[in-house]
Amino acid sequence: MPTIPSRSTGETASLLAFFGGTFDPIHFGHLKPVTQLAQNTGLDHVILLPNNVPPHRPQPGASPQQRLHMVELAVEGNPLFSVDPRELAVDTPSYTIETLATLRKEHGESCPLAFIIGQDSLLTLHKWHRWGSLLDFCHLIVMARPGYHEQLDTPELQRWYDAHRVTDAENLRHQPAGFIYQANTPLLNISATEIRQRRKAGLDCSDLLPDAVERYIESQGLYRA
Ligand SMILES: Nc1ncnc2c1ncn2[C@@H]1O[C@H](COP(=O)(O)OP(=O)(O)OP(=O)(O)O)[C@@H](O)[C@H]1O
Numbered sequence: 001m002p003t004i005p006s007r008s009t010g011e012t013a014s015l016l017a018f019f020g021g022t023f024d025p026i027h028f029g030h031l032k033p034v035t036q037l038a039q040n041t042g043l044d045h046v047i048l049l050p051n052n053v054p055p056h057r058p059q060p061g062a063s064p065q066q067r068l069h070m071v072e073l074a075v076e077g078n079p080l081f082s083v084d085p086r087e088l089a090v091d092t093p094s095y096t097i098e099t100l101a102t103l104r105k106e107h108g109e110s111c112p113l114a115f116i117i118g119q120d121s122l123l124t125l126h127k128w129h130r131w132g133s134l135l136d137f138c139h140l141i142v143m144a145r146p147g148y149h150e151q152l153d154t155p156e157l158q159r160w161y162d163a164h165r166v167t168d169a170e171n172l173r174h175q176p177a178g179f180i181y182q183a184n185t186p187l188l189n190i191s192a193t194e195i196r197q198r199r200k201a202g203l204d205c206s207d208l209l210p211d212a213v214e215r216y217i218e219s220q221g222l223y224r225a
């Protein structure tokens with residue numbers, strides 16, 4: 001476990017948490033663990049960051065505007081969440097490090113920033129653009145996900161993880177960036193892939209995502225073909 005470096009102020013600052021995703025569509029496997037994470041760690045705000053061009057997967061079936069609209073519908077009236085559409089304004093791949101660099105400039109060097117990911121994203125993090133520099137800009141908060149193992153795939157990624165992992169979320173408020181926190185969130189076996197497959201097969205998805213999102217999917221005829 002890393003020691004708190006000297007730039008730590010010892011004071012508790014508010015933590016700005018971003019949750020990026022393709023959200024094709026957004027579902028309860030995103031919303032419920034993050035809500036629990038917020039309760040467990042005293043986060044009063046989470047900013048959803050839908051991407052435009054996902055860096056490591058084919059372009060989604062729903063358009064960026066449709067995915068953004070589904071994210072907005074999912075959190076309408078929920079004060080925990082807001083939506084930041086900035087990645088939709090850029091047509092090149094939505095590299096997280098570039099977004100974080102912009103966010104860091106906007107919020108200043110001393111503001112604690114966190115980026116939330118699921119365990120599956122952690123397992124492929126060594127394939128992300130400039131992954132080794134991500135912790136210069138933010139903390140990572142990792143949510144467990146059923147079906148994804150804990151052991152990391154490369155010794156280099158495992159060493160990096162071990163060197164930065166903290167077990168107390170309070171550390172995330174004591175310095176602007178640099179830690180990895182493994183959150184104790186509920187395991188929900190839900191994926192956007194499953195929702196798209198169920199839609200294609202004409203099956204009900206009402207347990208998997210908010211009603212307003214399901215109604216929008218239906219009205220747009222998404223994921224049927
Ligand atoms: N059920 C889940 N539990 C925990 N984290 C999740 C879950 N579903 C998605 N995430 C995390 O949310 C982020 C955005 O995920 P994404 O929008 O790709 O959803 P997905 O369900 O994984 O989509 P797809 O099935 O299309 O790959 C990723 O970091 C992913 O790891």
Ligand SMILES: O=C(O)c1ccc[n+]([C@@H]2O[C@H](COP(=O)([O-])O)[C@@H](O)[C@H]2O)c1
Pocket residue numbers: 019020021022023049051054055056057094095096097121127128129
């Ligand atoms: O920066 C990268 O290289 C990179 C590679 C894969 C994923 N990401 C980001 O990680 C978040 C989750 O990605 P995804 O594909 O699981 O929705 C989303 O914000 C992506 O833009 C970022």
